[in-house]
Amino acid sequence: MSTPTRKPLDRHALWSLLSEKSDFWTEVNVVGVTGSTNADLAEAARHGAEEGRVLIAEEQSSGRGRLDRRWTSPARAGLTMSFLLRPTAPRETWGTLSLLTAVALEETLKAVCGLSAKLKWPNDVLLDGRKVCGILAQAEGGAVVMGAGLNVSLTEDELPVPEATSLLLAGATALDREVIAAEFLAHVGAVYQSWNERGPASVIERWQRNSATLGRHVAVSFPNGRSLSGRAVGIDADGRLQVAPDGAGAVETVAAGDVVHLRPRD
Incomplete structure (x- = not known):
């Protein structure tokens, strides 16, 4: 081109x-x-x-x-x-x-x-x-x-x-x-x-x-080095991402982090 x-x-x-x-x-x-x-x-x-x-x-x-x-x-x-x-x-x-x-x-x-x-x-x-x-x-x-x-x-x-x-x-x-x-x-x-x-x-x-994130399996990398993987299930009233972790555990609210959309096989 x-x-x-x-x-x-x-x-x-x-x-x-x-x-x-x-x-x-x-x-x-x-x-x-x-x-x-x-x-x-x-x-x-x-x-x-x-x-x-x-x-x-x-x-x-x-x-x-x-x-x-x-x-x-x-x-x-x-x-x-x-x-x-x-x-x-x-x-x-x-x-x-x-x-x-x-x-x-x-x-x-x-x-x-x-x-x-x-x-x-x-x-x-x-x-x-x-x-x-x-x-x-x-x-x-x-x-x-x-x-x-x-x-x-x-x-x-x-x-x-x-x-x-x-x-x-x-x-x-x-x-x-x-x-x-x-x-x-x-x-x-x-x-x-x-x-x-x-x-x-x-x-x-x-x-x-118009979200590409909600409903997806995601990996979140936090500024402190911690990581989280799970399903993006919602956005709260302050715009923070809500993630249901893989396996057991309560839904986590993410205020800041780097999000990667994962394929099902990932």
């Missing part, structure tokens, strides 16, 4: 599209290259930046995913963005903001690209079982910086790992990054405002409806 033409994002066109769909966002900036959009917005949050600020980078030199994993993508081949939220909802519900972002992207890919995505706990979006987007939440005082890295036009040879994919490879009907970004941010803004006012129940229900 030949590498597609990758034109730079037009910030003014993106802002115009977004303004037609949402009045939530206050500022959208596009930079050619930066170390990390999450780090940049976290620094802005520490200096009092208001909610609704968006930063998109055509390329990241020090991008990070969950568990401090390196995240890379060719310039202009994806949508690498972060946005700043200042939730008024109780802090214990903030963990569901990753689910909220994944739900908004699933709805965007269906509406704009004609693709049916599935959601892997806690923060991955999958197409045909392969990762097309990773999401990273970072609390900074009274703010939360949400980061999303969506593979748009990467070819097979450009994928960072074999388990990844891109909208191009999945057969998306549209690859216009400005259109995708505007629709995604509009969805995030609408779902977030409802989440802030009414709580996370609707987000959790929408996430469950």
